[in-house]
Amino acid sequence: MDILLFVIFFATCIGAGATGAVFPPGTWYETLEKPPWTPPNWVFPVVWSSIYLLISFAAARVALMDGSGYALAFFAMQAAFSTLWSPVFFGLRRLRGALPVMAVLWLAVLGATWTHYALDFWAGLAFTPYLVWVTVAAALNIDLARRNPDVLPLNLARVG
Amino acid sequence: MDILLFVIFFATCIGAGATGAVFPPGTWYETLEKPPWTPPNWVFPVVWSSIYLLISFAAARVALMDGSGYALAFFAMQAAFSTLWSPVFFGLRRLRGALPVMAVLWLAVLGATWTHYALDFWAGLAFTPYLVWVTVAAALNIDLARRNPDVLPLNLARVG
Numbered sequence: 001m002d003i004l005l006f007v008i009f010f011a012t013c014i015g016a017g018a019t020g021a022v023f024p025p026g027t028w029y030e031t032l033e034k035p036p037w038t039p040p041n042w043v044f045p046v047v048w049s050s051i052y053l054l055i056s057f058a059a060a061r062v063a064l065m066d067g068s069g070y071a072l073a074f075f076a077m078q079a080a081f082s083t084l085w086s087p088v089f090f091g092l093r094r095l096r097g098a099l100p101v102m103a104v105l106w107l108a109v110l111g112a113t114w115t116h117y118a119l120d121f122w123a124g125l126a127f128t129p130y131l132v133w134v135t136v137a138a139a140l141n142i143d144l145a146r147r148n149p150d151v152l153p154l155n156l157a158r159v160g
Numbered sequence: 161m162d163i164l165l166f167v168i169f170f171a172t173c174i175g176a177g178a179t180g181a182v183f184p185p186g187t188w189y190e191t192l193e194k195p196p197w198t199p200p201n202w203v204f205p206v207v208w209s210s211i212y213l214l215i216s217f218a219a220a221r222v223a224l225m226d227g228s229g230y231a232l233a234f235f236a237m238q239a240a241f242s243t244l245w246s247p248v249f250f251g252l253r254r255l256r257g258a259l260p261v262m263a264v265l266w267l268a269v270l271g272a273t274w275t276h277y278a279l280d281f282w283a284g285l286a287f288t289p290y291l292v293w294v295t296v297a298a299a300l301n302i303d304l305a306r307r308n309p310d311v312l313p314l315n316l317a318r319v320g
Contacts, residue, residue, distance in 0.1 A: 008233040008271075015240030015264070022248060022257075026316065063233060069223030072232035073168040076219075079240040080175030087247035088182060091316065097182075104175070111168075156186065156251065159319060 006060035012079050013052035019086035033147040038140060051130045058126035062119045071119055074112035081105035093154045095145040102138045109134045166220035172239050173212035179246035193307040198300060211290045218286035222279045231279055234272035241265040253314045255305040262298045269294045
């Protein structure tokens with residue numbers, strides 16, 4: 001594994017994680033009605049940090065292999081849609097608007113997991129927890145949107 | 161060029177561009193004091209759309225070449241930080257907080273342009289307008305932060 005490649009992929013993940021940090025759940029999220037299986041808040045940063053380390057390892061492992069184009073294209077795609085989700089959900093409070101973002105993110109992670117496996121067993125294995133987690137996150141987003149139909153999106157144009 | 165790769169890279173760009181669409185300039189941006197060389201609002205979506213087409217073409221062109229790992233790693237990195245910038249600047253209204261994001265984005269675009277050139281002349285050429293544009297955008301961000309020292313960031317935790 002090339003260390004500099006790992007650093008670039010991990011920096012990418014930090015960019016994605018930064019939206020979660022600058023748009024945190026906060027008091028608004030506390031007021032939402034949630035399913036009983038909602039993970040406690042502390043679980044999210046722990047899981048995301050682990051996933052970022054694992055997928056940066058996976059991408060750095062395959063990046064110099066022949067035919068890694070699709071794997072790295074899907075890596076870029078999940079990075080963009082993962083970065084997009086937090087400001088839409090926690091920033092604009094668009095529970096339903098976040099669903100298509102989550103759907104595209106899920107497809108990108110599926111594509112990334114599949115193409116990493118095709119190149120290297122360990123890289124595919126390192127991507128697998130992400131696919132499991134994004135499936136849980138998608139189920140949670142769907143459930144939250146259904147349980148909280150009256151939540152108003154934040155209209156930033158109307159804010160001071 | 162592989163069309164399916166182009167589609168994945170362009171979808172990535174759409175994810176990045178979506179933050180610009182869901183966090184638009186709006187009335188708050190109108191109130192900022194701006195340098196006389198600020199591009200008019202209509203220029204931004206036109207330039208970004210052109211850049212997205214050009215860099216998706218560039219990445220799809222190099223993705224199946226040997227040694228494209230670094231080029232695609234920098235592509236992923238610019239995608240994440242480009243997606244992050246709009247919600248920090250237009251969402252949280254953090255004119256100074258957006259500067260480190262812009263700095264990392266600039267480095268990622270420099271790295272992407274360089275590594276695409278190293279693989280293929282046309283791919284590097286297709287990335288060059290992005291490097292020029294992100295330099296203009298960084299200069300604009302710096303100037304706006306300097307001209308508007310009293311702008312208050314939006315505290316989302318305090319909003320309804």
